[in-house]
Amino acid sequence: MNTEFSTVTLNDGFRMPVLGLGVYKALGEGEVERAIAHAVNTGYRLIDTASVYKNEEGVGRGISACSVSREELFVTTKIWNNAQRMNDVEGAFHRSLDRLKLDYVDLYLIHWPVPGCYTQTWKALEKIQASGRCRSIGVSNFEEPHLQMLFEMSGVVPAVNQIECHPLWNRKPLVTYCQQHNIAVQAYAPLARGLYLNREIILQLSEKYGKTPAQIGLRYLVQRGICVIPKSTNPDRISENADIFNFTLSDLDMDLIDSMDEQFRSASIPEDMIGQGVH
Numbered sequence: 001m002n003t004e005f006s007t008v009t010l011n012d013g014f015r016m017p018v019l020g021l022g023v024y025k026a027l028g029e030g031e032v033e034r035a036i037a038h039a040v041n042t043g044y045r046l047i048d049t050a051s052v053y054k055n056e057e058g059v060g061r062g063i064s065a066c067s068v069s070r071e072e073l074f075v076t077t078k079i080w081n082n083a084q085r086m087n088d089v090e091g092a093f094h095r096s097l098d099r100l101k102l103d104y105v106d107l108y109l110i111h112w113p114v115p116g117c118y119t120q121t122w123k124a125l126e127k128i129q130a131s132g133r134c135r136s137i138g139v140s141n142f143e144e145p146h147l148q149m150l151f152e153m154s155g156v157v158p159a160v161n162q163i164e165c166h167p168l169w170n171r172k173p174l175v176t177y178c179q180q181h182n183i184a185v186q187a188y189a190p191l192a193r194g195l196y197l198n199r200e201i202i203l204q205l206s207e208k209y210g211k212t213p214a215q216i217g218l219r220y221l222v223q224r225g226i227c228v229i230p231k232s233t234n235p236d237r238i239s240e241n242a243d244i245f246n247f248t249l250s251d252l253d254m255d256l257i258d259s260m261d262e263q264f265r266s267a268s269i270p271e272d273m274i275g276q277g278v279h
Protein backbone atom coordinates (compact mmCIF):
# COMPACT_ATOMS: atom_id res chain seq x y z
CA MET A 1 0.00 0.00 0.00
CA ASN A 2 1.09 3.52 -0.80
CA THR A 3 0.72 5.40 2.48
CA GLU A 4 2.07 8.70 1.14
CA PHE A 5 -1.30 10.35 1.02
CA SER A 6 -1.42 13.68 -0.74
CA THR A 7 -2.50 16.98 0.73
CA VAL A 8 -4.00 20.11 -0.81
CA THR A 9 -3.10 23.65 0.20
CA LEU A 10 -6.21 25.55 1.23
CA ASN A 11 -6.80 29.21 0.35
CA ASP A 12 -5.69 30.21 3.87
CA GLY A 13 -2.33 28.43 3.55
CA PHE A 14 -3.10 25.38 5.72
CA ARG A 15 -2.72 21.93 4.22
CA MET A 16 -5.54 19.37 4.21
CA PRO A 17 -5.20 15.66 3.46
CA VAL A 18 -6.91 14.57 0.24
CA LEU A 19 -8.26 11.46 1.97
CA GLY A 20 -10.04 11.35 5.30
CA LEU A 21 -12.16 9.06 7.42
CA GLY A 22 -15.87 9.87 7.65
CA VAL A 23 -17.48 8.75 10.90
CA TYR A 24 -21.21 9.40 10.38
CA LYS A 25 -23.24 6.60 12.02
CA ALA A 26 -20.19 5.20 13.84
CA LEU A 27 -22.05 4.96 17.12
CA GLY A 28 -21.45 1.46 18.49
CA GLU A 29 -19.54 0.93 21.73
CA GLY A 30 -15.87 1.73 20.96
CA GLU A 31 -16.62 1.66 17.22
CA VAL A 32 -15.34 5.08 16.26
CA GLU A 33 -12.26 4.73 18.50
CA ARG A 34 -11.32 1.44 16.79
CA ALA A 35 -11.94 2.90 13.33
CA ILE A 36 -9.69 5.88 14.06
CA ALA A 37 -6.93 3.66 15.47
CA HIS A 38 -6.93 1.49 12.35
CA ALA A 39 -7.24 4.44 9.97
CA VAL A 40 -4.34 6.30 11.55
CA ASN A 41 -2.17 3.17 11.44
CA THR A 42 -3.06 2.87 7.75
CA GLY A 43 -1.93 6.46 7.10
CA TYR A 44 -5.16 8.48 7.34
CA ARG A 45 -4.65 11.84 9.01
CA LEU A 46 -8.08 13.50 8.57
CA ILE A 47 -11.17 12.67 10.61
CA ASP A 48 -14.55 14.15 9.68
CA THR A 49 -17.20 14.39 12.38
CA ALA A 50 -20.06 16.78 13.26
CA SER A 51 -22.01 17.69 16.37
CA VAL A 52 -25.11 16.06 14.86
CA TYR A 53 -23.28 12.71 14.48
CA LYS A 54 -23.31 12.44 18.29
CA ASN A 55 -19.89 10.82 18.38
CA GLU A 56 -17.52 13.72 19.07
CA GLU A 57 -16.64 12.26 22.50
CA GLY A 58 -15.66 8.95 20.89
CA VAL A 59 -13.69 10.80 18.22
CA GLY A 60 -11.86 12.67 21.00
CA ARG A 61 -11.02 9.40 22.74
CA GLY A 62 -9.88 7.91 19.43
CA ILE A 63 -7.60 10.88 18.81
CA SER A 64 -6.03 10.84 22.25
CA ALA A 65 -5.39 7.08 22.04
CA CYS A 66 -4.06 6.93 18.49
CA SER A 67 -0.45 6.42 17.46
CA VAL A 68 0.33 9.94 16.18
CA SER A 69 0.36 13.34 17.84
CA ARG A 70 -2.55 15.75 17.68
CA GLU A 71 -0.53 18.12 15.46
CA GLU A 72 -0.23 15.44 12.77
CA LEU A 73 -3.99 15.06 12.54
CA PHE A 74 -6.58 17.17 10.73
CA VAL A 75 -9.89 17.21 12.61
CA THR A 76 -13.10 18.58 11.10
CA THR A 77 -16.39 19.21 12.87
CA LYS A 78 -19.52 21.14 11.92
CA ILE A 79 -22.16 23.41 13.37
CA TRP A 80 -25.68 22.01 13.19
CA ASN A 81 -28.82 23.89 12.07
CA ASN A 82 -30.48 24.37 15.47
CA ALA A 83 -27.45 26.21 16.87
CA GLN A 84 -27.48 28.47 13.81
CA ARG A 85 -31.16 29.26 14.34
CA MET A 86 -30.52 30.04 18.02
CA ASN A 87 -27.55 32.22 17.05
CA ASP A 88 -25.48 30.06 19.40
CA VAL A 89 -22.45 29.50 17.18
CA GLU A 90 -19.87 30.28 19.84
CA GLY A 91 -21.64 28.03 22.36
CA ALA A 92 -21.96 25.16 19.86
CA PHE A 93 -18.30 25.45 18.90
CA HIS A 94 -17.24 25.47 22.54
CA ARG A 95 -19.31 22.35 23.26
CA SER A 96 -17.79 20.55 20.26
CA LEU A 97 -14.25 21.36 21.45
CA ASP A 98 -15.20 20.19 24.92
CA ARG A 99 -16.59 16.87 23.67
CA LEU A 100 -13.56 16.36 21.42
CA LYS A 101 -11.22 17.31 24.30
CA LEU A 102 -9.23 19.47 21.89
CA ASP A 103 -7.84 23.02 22.08
CA TYR A 104 -8.53 23.62 18.40
CA VAL A 105 -10.02 21.97 15.34
CA ASP A 106 -8.43 22.17 11.93
CA LEU A 107 -11.64 22.87 10.07
CA TYR A 108 -15.03 24.11 11.27
CA LEU A 109 -17.87 23.91 8.75
CA ILE A 110 -21.38 25.33 8.49
CA HIS A 111 -23.18 22.01 8.03
CA TRP A 112 -26.12 23.42 6.00
CA PRO A 113 -26.90 26.90 4.65
CA VAL A 114 -29.86 27.58 6.94
CA PRO A 115 -31.83 30.39 5.26
CA GLY A 116 -31.78 33.64 7.20
CA CYS A 117 -28.95 32.36 9.40
CA TYR A 118 -25.92 31.27 7.42
CA THR A 119 -24.47 34.74 6.80
CA GLN A 120 -24.43 35.58 10.51
CA THR A 121 -23.10 32.09 11.23
CA TRP A 122 -20.26 32.81 8.81
CA LYS A 123 -19.42 36.04 10.63
CA ALA A 124 -19.28 34.07 13.90
CA LEU A 125 -16.98 31.49 12.30
CA GLU A 126 -14.65 34.31 11.22
CA LYS A 127 -14.37 35.38 14.86
CA ILE A 128 -13.69 31.83 16.03
CA GLN A 129 -10.97 31.51 13.40
CA ALA A 130 -9.43 34.83 14.46
CA SER A 131 -9.31 33.55 18.06
CA GLY A 132 -7.07 30.67 16.92
CA ARG A 133 -9.44 27.92 18.08
CA CYS A 134 -9.95 26.67 14.54
CA ARG A 135 -7.46 26.92 11.73
CA SER A 136 -9.68 26.91 8.67
CA ILE A 137 -13.35 27.68 8.19
CA GLY A 138 -15.62 26.42 5.48
CA VAL A 139 -19.09 25.36 4.46
CA SER A 140 -21.03 22.27 3.50
CA ASN A 141 -24.00 21.74 1.19
CA PHE A 142 -23.58 25.25 -0.20
CA GLU A 143 -24.75 25.86 -3.77
CA GLU A 144 -23.47 28.67 -5.98
CA PRO A 145 -26.00 31.31 -4.75
CA HIS A 146 -25.06 30.63 -1.11
CA LEU A 147 -21.39 31.08 -1.93
CA GLN A 148 -22.11 34.26 -3.88
CA MET A 149 -23.92 35.63 -0.83
CA LEU A 150 -20.86 34.98 1.34
CA PHE A 151 -18.59 36.67 -1.22
CA GLU A 152 -20.81 39.77 -1.06
CA MET A 153 -20.87 40.07 2.72
CA SER A 154 -17.45 38.81 3.75
CA GLY A 155 -13.82 39.14 2.74
CA VAL A 156 -13.14 35.58 3.88
CA VAL A 157 -13.65 32.94 1.20
CA PRO A 158 -14.55 29.48 2.59
CA ALA A 159 -11.53 27.20 2.51
CA VAL A 160 -13.69 24.14 1.79
CA ASN A 161 -17.13 23.26 0.48
CA GLN A 162 -18.07 19.73 1.56
CA ILE A 163 -20.76 18.39 -0.79
CA GLU A 164 -22.23 15.08 -1.84
CA CYS A 165 -20.25 13.99 -4.90
CA HIS A 166 -19.67 10.63 -6.60
CA PRO A 167 -20.09 8.97 -10.02
CA LEU A 168 -23.90 9.06 -9.80
CA TRP A 169 -23.88 12.81 -9.03
CA ASN A 170 -20.64 14.32 -10.25
CA ARG A 171 -21.55 17.96 -9.49
CA LYS A 172 -19.50 19.25 -12.45
CA PRO A 173 -20.82 22.87 -12.48
CA LEU A 174 -20.54 23.38 -8.71
CA VAL A 175 -17.10 21.73 -8.53
CA THR A 176 -15.84 23.96 -11.36
CA TYR A 177 -17.28 27.05 -9.66
CA CYS A 178 -15.59 26.19 -6.35
CA GLN A 179 -12.27 25.39 -8.00
CA GLN A 180 -12.40 28.70 -9.91
CA HIS A 181 -12.84 30.50 -6.58
CA ASN A 182 -10.06 28.56 -4.88
CA ILE A 183 -12.44 26.66 -2.60
CA ALA A 184 -11.36 23.05 -2.03
CA VAL A 185 -14.14 20.57 -2.76
CA GLN A 186 -14.47 17.69 -0.35
CA ALA A 187 -16.81 14.87 -1.39
CA TYR A 188 -19.08 13.35 1.21
CA ALA A 189 -20.84 10.07 0.51
CA PRO A 190 -18.08 9.48 -2.09
CA LEU A 191 -19.24 5.85 -2.33
CA ALA A 192 -22.89 6.95 -2.58
CA ARG A 193 -23.24 4.62 0.39
CA GLY A 194 -22.36 1.67 -1.83
CA LEU A 195 -25.05 2.32 -4.43
CA TYR A 196 -22.84 2.49 -7.56
CA LEU A 197 -20.42 -0.28 -6.66
CA ASN A 198 -22.23 -2.91 -8.72
CA ARG A 199 -22.86 -0.75 -11.79
CA GLU A 200 -21.58 -2.27 -15.04
CA ILE A 201 -19.11 0.52 -15.93
CA ILE A 202 -17.56 0.44 -12.46
CA LEU A 203 -17.31 -3.37 -12.51
CA GLN A 204 -15.61 -3.29 -15.93
CA LEU A 205 -13.08 -0.68 -14.77
CA SER A 206 -12.52 -2.63 -11.58
CA GLU A 207 -11.55 -5.63 -13.69
CA LYS A 208 -9.42 -3.53 -16.08
CA TYR A 209 -7.35 -1.78 -13.38
CA GLY A 210 -7.29 -4.63 -10.84
CA LYS A 211 -8.86 -2.32 -8.28
CA THR A 212 -12.08 -2.68 -6.29
CA PRO A 213 -15.23 -0.78 -7.31
CA ALA A 214 -14.83 1.54 -4.29
CA GLN A 215 -11.24 2.32 -5.29
CA ILE A 216 -12.36 3.17 -8.84
CA GLY A 217 -15.03 5.57 -7.55
CA LEU A 218 -12.71 7.27 -5.06
CA ARG A 219 -9.90 7.55 -7.61
CA TYR A 220 -12.32 9.18 -10.07
CA LEU A 221 -12.95 11.95 -7.53
CA VAL A 222 -9.32 12.41 -6.49
CA GLN A 223 -8.26 12.67 -10.14
CA ARG A 224 -10.72 15.57 -10.54
CA GLY A 225 -8.95 17.38 -7.69
CA ILE A 226 -11.69 16.51 -5.19
CA CYS A 227 -10.89 15.40 -1.63
CA VAL A 228 -12.74 12.34 -0.27
CA ILE A 229 -13.95 11.22 3.15
CA PRO A 230 -15.31 7.67 2.76
CA LYS A 231 -16.86 6.26 5.91
CA SER A 232 -16.05 2.79 7.12
CA THR A 233 -15.66 1.12 10.47
CA ASN A 234 -14.49 -2.12 8.87
CA PRO A 235 -10.67 -2.43 9.02
CA ASP A 236 -10.37 -4.12 5.61
CA ARG A 237 -12.52 -1.48 3.93
CA ILE A 238 -10.70 1.38 5.72
CA SER A 239 -7.46 0.02 4.21
CA GLU A 240 -9.06 -0.62 0.82
CA ASN A 241 -10.39 2.95 0.59
CA ALA A 242 -6.91 4.34 1.19
CA ASP A 243 -5.21 2.34 -1.54
CA ILE A 244 -6.05 4.76 -4.34
CA PHE A 245 -2.82 6.68 -4.88
CA ASN A 246 -0.91 4.20 -7.03
CA PHE A 247 -2.89 4.09 -10.27
CA THR A 248 -4.37 6.50 -12.81
CA LEU A 249 -7.65 6.25 -14.72
CA SER A 250 -7.29 7.17 -18.40
CA ASP A 251 -9.10 10.24 -19.77
CA LEU A 252 -11.46 7.96 -21.66
CA ASP A 253 -12.31 6.02 -18.53
CA MET A 254 -12.86 9.28 -16.61
CA ASP A 255 -15.32 10.26 -19.39
CA LEU A 256 -17.00 6.89 -19.07
CA ILE A 257 -17.57 7.46 -15.34
CA ASP A 258 -18.77 11.01 -16.10
CA SER A 259 -21.48 9.41 -18.23
CA MET A 260 -22.93 7.69 -15.15
CA ASP A 261 -24.20 10.97 -13.73
CA GLU A 262 -27.90 10.93 -12.90
CA GLN A 263 -27.94 13.63 -10.21
CA PHE A 264 -28.67 10.92 -7.67
CA ARG A 265 -28.63 12.06 -4.04
CA SER A 266 -27.82 9.24 -1.59
CA ALA A 267 -27.76 11.30 1.61
CA SER A 268 -30.98 12.74 2.95
CA ILE A 269 -31.69 16.45 3.38
CA PRO A 270 -32.43 17.27 7.02
CA GLU A 271 -36.15 17.79 7.63
CA ASP A 272 -35.70 21.42 8.60
CA MET A 273 -34.00 22.19 5.26
CA ILE A 274 -36.59 20.63 2.94
CA GLY A 275 -38.12 23.21 0.63
CA GLN A 276 -35.43 25.74 1.48
CA GLY A 277 -33.93 25.98 -1.99
CA VAL A 278 -31.20 23.36 -1.58
CA HIS A 279 -31.16 21.14 -4.65
Ligand SMILES: NC(=O)c1ccc[n+]([C@@H]2O[C@H](COP(=O)([O-])OP(=O)(O)OC[C@H]3O[C@@H](n4cnc5c(N)ncnc54)[C@H](OP(=O)(O)O)[C@@H]3O)[C@@H](O)[C@H]2O)c1
Nearest residue numbers: 022023024140188189190191192193214230231232233237
Ligand atom coordinates in the same frame (compact mmCIF):
# COMPACT_ATOMS: atom_id res chain seq x y z
N1 LIG B 1 -21.69 17.44 5.26
C1 LIG B 1 -22.71 16.62 5.17
O1 LIG B 1 -23.89 17.04 5.08
C2 LIG B 1 -22.46 15.15 5.17
C3 LIG B 1 -23.50 14.25 4.84
C4 LIG B 1 -23.22 12.89 4.83
C5 LIG B 1 -21.94 12.43 5.15
N2 LIG B 1 -20.95 13.32 5.50
C6 LIG B 1 -19.58 12.87 5.85
O2 LIG B 1 -19.08 12.07 4.78
C7 LIG B 1 -18.72 10.78 5.27
C8 LIG B 1 -18.93 9.73 4.19
O3 LIG B 1 -20.27 9.70 3.73
P1 LIG B 1 -21.32 8.55 4.09
O4 LIG B 1 -20.92 7.90 5.36
O5 LIG B 1 -22.65 9.14 4.04
O6 LIG B 1 -21.25 7.55 2.86
P2 LIG B 1 -20.10 6.74 2.05
O7 LIG B 1 -18.76 7.02 2.61
O8 LIG B 1 -20.36 6.98 0.61
O9 LIG B 1 -20.51 5.22 2.32
C9 LIG B 1 -20.42 4.64 3.57
C10 LIG B 1 -21.02 3.23 3.48
O10 LIG B 1 -20.29 2.44 2.56
C11 LIG B 1 -19.75 1.28 3.22
N3 LIG B 1 -18.38 1.11 2.70
C12 LIG B 1 -17.26 1.79 3.06
N4 LIG B 1 -16.21 1.39 2.32
C13 LIG B 1 -16.66 0.43 1.49
C14 LIG B 1 -16.03 -0.35 0.50
N5 LIG B 1 -14.73 -0.24 0.22
N6 LIG B 1 -16.79 -1.25 -0.18
C15 LIG B 1 -18.11 -1.39 0.09
N7 LIG B 1 -18.77 -0.66 1.02
C16 LIG B 1 -18.05 0.25 1.72
C17 LIG B 1 -19.78 1.61 4.70
O11 LIG B 1 -19.98 0.45 5.48
P3 LIG B 1 -18.88 -0.07 6.59
O12 LIG B 1 -18.71 1.00 7.62
O13 LIG B 1 -19.52 -1.30 7.13
O14 LIG B 1 -17.61 -0.35 5.81
C18 LIG B 1 -21.00 2.50 4.80
O15 LIG B 1 -22.19 1.72 4.88
C19 LIG B 1 -19.64 10.60 6.50
O16 LIG B 1 -19.23 9.56 7.34
C20 LIG B 1 -19.53 11.98 7.10
O17 LIG B 1 -18.30 12.13 7.79
C21 LIG B 1 -21.20 14.67 5.49
